[in-house]
Amino acid sequence: MADVTKAEKFTYRDAVAEGIAREMRRDPSVVCLGEDIGAAEGVFKTTVGLFKEFGPGRVWDTPISEQAIVGAAMGAAMTGMRPVAEIMFSDFLACCWDYLANEIPKARYMTGGQVTVPLVVRTANGGGLGFGAQHSQAVENWAFTVPGLKIVAPSTPADVVGLMSAAIRSDDPVVFFEHKALLAGSGPRPPEGHLIELGQAAVAREGTDVTVVALASTVPLSLKAADQLAGEGISVEVIDLRCLIPLDMRTVLRSLERTSRLVVVEENPYQGGWGGTVVSVVADEGFELLDAPIKRVAGANVPLPFADSLEAEVIPTVDKVTEAIRRLSAY
Amino acid sequence: MTPEELLDAYSEMVLIRRTEKAAHDLFMSGLVKGTTHLAAGHEAVAVGASSALRPDDYVFATYRGHHHAMARGATPEECLAELMSRATGLCQAKGGSMHLTKATNGMLGSYAIVGAHLPMAAGAAWSAKLRGSGQVAVAFFGDGATNIGAFHEALNLAAVWSLPVMFVCENNLYMEYTPIEAVTAVPNPAADRAAGYNMPAEIIDGNDVVVVHETMARAAERARKGEGPTLIEAQTYRHFGHSRADPAKYRPADEVERWMKHDPLDVARARLEALGVPPETIADRDRRAAATVDAAIAAAKNAPEPEPALAFTDVWADGGAAWRT
Ligand SMILES: Cc1ncc(C[n+]2csc(CCOP(=O)(O)OP(=O)(O)O)c2C)c(N)n1
Ligand SMILES: [Mg+2]
Numbered sequence: 001m002a003d004v005t006k007a008e009k010f011t012y013r014d015a016v017a018e019g020i021a022r023e024m025r026r027d028p029s030v031v032c033l034g035e036d037i038g039a040a041e042g043v044f045k046t047t048v049g050l051f052k053e054f055g056p057g058r059v060w061d062t063p064i065s066e067q068a069i070v071g072a073a074m075g076a077a078m079t080g081m082r083p084v085a086e087i088m089f090s091d092f093l094a095c096c097w098d099y100l101a102n103e104i105p106k107a108r109y110m111t112g113g114q115v116t117v118p119l120v121v122r123t124a125n126g127g128g129l130g131f132g133a134q135h136s137q138a139v140e141n142w143a144f145t146v147p148g149l150k151i152v153a154p155s156t157p158a159d160v161v162g163l164m165s166a167a168i169r170s171d172d173p174v175v176f177f178e179h180k181a182l183l184a185g186s187g188p189r190p191p192e193g194h195l196i197e198l199g200q201a202a203v204a205r206e207g208t209d210v211t212v213v214a215l216a217s218t219v220p221l222s223l224k225a226a227d228q229l230a231g232e233g234i235s236v237e238v239i240d241l242r243c244l245i246p247l248d249m250r251t252v253l254r255s256l257e258r259t260s261r262l263v264v265v266e267e268n269p270y271q272g273g274w275g276g277t278v279v280s281v282v283a284d285e286g287f288e289l290l291d292a293p294i295k296r297v298a299g300a301n302v303p304l305p306f307a308d309s310l311e312a313e314v315i316p317t318v319d320k321v322t323e324a325i326r327r328l329s330a331y
Numbered sequence: 332m333t334p335e336e337l338l339d340a341y342s343e344m345v346l347i348r349r350t351e352k353a354a355h356d357l358f359m360s361g362l363v364k365g366t367t368h369l370a371a372g373h374e375a376v377a378v379g380a381s382s383a384l385r386p387d388d389y390v391f392a393t394y395r396g397h398h399h400a401m402a403r404g405a406t407p408e409e410c411l412a413e414l415m416s417r418a419t420g421l422c423q424a425k426g427g428s429m430h431l432t433k434a435t436n437g438m439l440g441s442y443a444i445v446g447a448h449l450p451m452a453a454g455a456a457w458s459a460k461l462r463g464s465g466q467v468a469v470a471f472f473g474d475g476a477t478n479i480g481a482f483h484e485a486l487n488l489a490a491v492w493s494l495p496v497m498f499v500c501e502n503n504l505y506m507e508y509t510p511i512e513a514v515t516a517v518p519n520p521a522a523d524r525a526a527g528y529n530m531p532a533e534i535i536d537g538n539d540v541v542v543v544h545e546t547m548a549r550a551a552e553r554a555r556k557g558e559g560p561t562l563i564e565a566q567t568y569r570h571f572g573h574s575r576a577d578p579a580k581y582r583p584a585d586e587v588e589r590w591m592k593h594d595p596l597d598v599a600r601a602r603l604e605a606l607g608v609p610p611e612t613i614a615d616r617d618r619r620a621a622a623t624v625d626a627a628i629a630a631a632k633n634a635p636e637p638e639p640a641l642a643f644t645d646v647w648a649d650g651g652a653a654w655r656t
Contacts, residue, residue: 040508040581063478063514064445064506092444095479130365130416132427134443271654301654302646306427307416308364313642 010189012182015157016046016122019164020084022192024054027082030168033060033069034086034122043088044124044183066095070121074104077119082168090125090139090177097142104173105148118171120164125153126217126267127315128181132306138267138299138315140215143175144244144274150198151244153177155219157187159242162196170198179216199246203255207237210325211255211262213278215241218265218297218316225321234329244274252278253286260291261328265316270298292331295324332382332541334606340382340540341599342616344374347398348596349624350407354397354414354428355571357628363414367428370398372538372570375595376501377402379543380469383551389437389455389468391448394429395501395569396441399471403438405431407627417634424637425645437466446476449485449498456489456496456560467495467554469547475506477520486528486562495554497547500564501537507573508581522564530562537565538595541602567595 010018024030036043038051038061051059062069066087073083087093093100100121107115127136143151150172154160160178167174204219205226214222219240226236237255241248256262262282264275275296282294300314332340351371357363370377377398381390392399397410405421413420414428421431429443439455442448452470459466476482477500489496500521504511517523525532531553536542543565550561568590572579579587603613646652 036507036509038509043507061509061514064475065478065480067480068478095444095446130427132365132429132443133425134429135366300643300652302643302652305425305642306365306413306422306430307424307637309416309639310424310637310642313639 008189009186010157011184011186012157012160012178013044013046013184014048015160016164016178017048017050018189019161020047020168021050021053022161023165023168024050024058029080030082030084031058031060031076032084032086033062033073035062035064035088037061037086042086044178044180046178046183047086066092067099070096070099071103073119073121074099074107074117077117077173078107078115082118084120084122084168087121087123089135090123091134091137093123093139093142100143100149100175101146105146109148116171117173120167120174120176122176122178124180125177126179126181127304127311128217130306130308130311133303136304136311140177140244141268141273144277145272148173149245150174151177152198152242153179153216153244154242155179155182155216155240157185158190158194159196159202161190162194163198163242165195166198174198177216181217182220185220196242199243199248201242201248201251202240203237203251204240205236205238207235208258209235209261209329210237211252211259212236212238212265212321212325213241213252213262214238214265215244215274217267221316221318222265222321224318225325228318228322229325234325236325247278249278249281252282253289256282256286256289260289261331262290263295263297263321263324263328265297265321267299267315269301270296271301273298292328295328297321297324332544334603334608336382337541337599337603337606338608338612338616340378340544341596341603341613342620343378343402344540344596344599345617345620346407346623347374347377347401349620350401350410350627351397353407353411353624353628357411357415358575362632363428364416365427366574367414368395368574369569369571370395372590372595373501373503373567374398375540375543375599376471376499376537376565376567379540380471380499380547383544383547384469385466387437387464388466389439389452391439391452391455391468391470392441393445393448393472393476394441394443395473396431396471397428400431400433400438400441403433404436405433405438407624408630411627412631412634415631416636417631418637418641419631419634423641425641446472446479446481448472449476449481450488452496452498453485453489453494456494457492459495465555467497467551469497469499471499471501473506474500474502474504474511474520476500477524478515483524486524486530486560489560490528490530493557493559496560497550497554498560498562500562502564502566503569505573505582519564521562525562530560532562532564534564534566537567538593539598540595
């Protein structure tokens with residue numbers, strides 16, 4: 001373990017490997033599998049050092065066989081291991097969707113609790129890098145449609161570590177979304193044993209006028225918007241959900257008690273996006289708290305275009321978020 | 332191939348090589364964003380195959396597909412403009428390097444989900460069979476694709492329905508950074524699987540455009556006669572890394588050297604010389620290709636960026652993107 005020094009840069013991508021390594025050190029049943037994760041250390045360099053430290057007996061390079069990767073992870077999880085499976089880009093989850101939609105989330109329930117599936121499927125999610133329609137999607141809402149999956153999507157390196165530990169220790173299956181546009185960002189390295197319970201949102205910035213609910217890439221975006229608006233005298237509270245399931249609505253509703261205004265910022269498409277569920281809970285349980293309509297800033301209902309300028313048209317940007325907040329606070 | 336045909340094939344290969352080099356340089360200088368998967372080294376597969384096809388046949392390629400788009404008539408300018416996010420690009424800057432498509436020429440797309448297009452090619456061949464059109468379909472794919480379910484499902488379907496389709500594996504020994512042999516149960520990842528689907532298979536030198544052409548011509552003839560699919564494993568090698576700026580450090584130096592000495596352009600040039608084509612004629616083709624690509628780079632650089640509104644076109648067949656009233 002490297003010493004903590006001021007000069008050290010601990011990136012989000014380092015945090016992924018670090019989070020996995022911490023659990024592999026304490027629990028020999030944790031094993032990793034995925035494409036190019038071993039000697040090559042991951043195409044996003046999110047498994048750096050694992051092969052070296054734990055060897056080929058615990059870090060397995062797979063063929064390009066997404067069904068086999070996730071199906072085998074499931075079988076291993078049913079029989080005493082805690083597999084951490086990598087699906088290189090979240091778009092490829094579609095190639096093994098049977099396991100995530102029909103098999104893994106149902107196994108415990110339909111066997112009357114006989115079977116437990118403690119696994120993590122990690123995957124690089126989201127846009128902003130100009131990778132086009134089949135490598136840029138934010139698909140956390142795909143998982144969100146399936147009861148039986150826990151869903152994690154951290155925004156900071158420390159959260160990656162703390163949530164990775166919790167995800168690997170979870171006896172329930174977890175889909176862990178690592179955002180591609182956040183990989184290079186850095187932050188403090190959390191102390192050993194850092195653990196964040198699944199389903200606890202964080203208040204990333206306190207404020208009194210408008211509540212912004214964000215996840216993963218939209219957290220830094222919303223924080224930037226909040227910074228800009230502070231100059232205009234608008235006080236923005238930013239909530240980082242960190243997990244979609246369990247969904248920490250208590251923190252959202254509490255914030256609305258103070259602000260009475262809600263903006264949800266999500267990268268997945270507006271159509272079927274998770275923000276719709278957040279908003280519907282607020283409508284059901286927090287209607288009286290609101291002094292203004294609710295705004296959702298979400299991905300547009302189109303596939304992702306390649307050109308940077310076109311991509312920015314269809315995914316959330318700081319400008320779109322500031323614009324939404326301004327409108328609400330003027331309501 | 333006649334000397335004229337071979338000279339044309341050579342010219343096309345040089346054009347592809349130059350375009351790939353340009354794509355590499357433009358990526359390095361920041362003018363190409365996102366990613367690229369260059370096919371330098373694979374030219375003979377695309378050109379040998381397409382020169383054996385009819386203009387109305389169908390071709391499906393992967394994200395490593397610039398050579399297939401060009402072999403089916405996409406120009407360097409259209410390709411480079413797409414890579415550089417210009418409105419004049421093949422896909423109006425909405426596809427990018429991984430999705431080059433020239434549907435008017437039967438080049439029905441480049442797909443970035445490994446294996447996804449093999450069943451599509453089977454479907455296009457099925458359609459040709461249903462319509463009695465005499466067309467064939469070809470799926471080009473990498474060695475790595477042979478381990479995904481879609482490969483196996485497509486081969487079986489094509490065999491039991493006796494479809495006019497050719498499955499052409501460009502075996503370049505590597506997936507992204509991992510050697511194919513490290514994760515595959517058989518030495519010839521594509522060809523060794525064909526027997527399981529009762530499909531004829533050939534392993535060929537994918538760097539010899541004449542060999543590719545002749546093999547494809549035979550397979551296409553079989554397909555058109557209703558004798559079903561063929562699998563071709565073309566052995567080749569990529570000159571650049573897997574994608575973007577990958578320096579391909581995982582490849583042993585002696586292996587790289589061996590393959591660089593077996594460059595498809597050199598192989599074709601040697602064949603041309605053996606046929607008595609004068610070196611000046613070949614040099615002239617080289618010069619013309621260089622000039623075409625230089626002009627393409629300049630044109631792409633000067634081409635306009637896409638209008639923002641383009642982000643909201645062509646979700647639907649009516650050209651729009653409306654999703655609610
Ligand atoms: C279903 C799926 N899994 C993984 C990937 C990521 N990926 C892109 S290219 C590639 C390697 C493919 O190797 P190969 O089929 O040999 O083709 P090559 O790149 O060598 O031409 C991988 C794993 C993907 N695009 N799709
Ligand atoms: Mg390959």
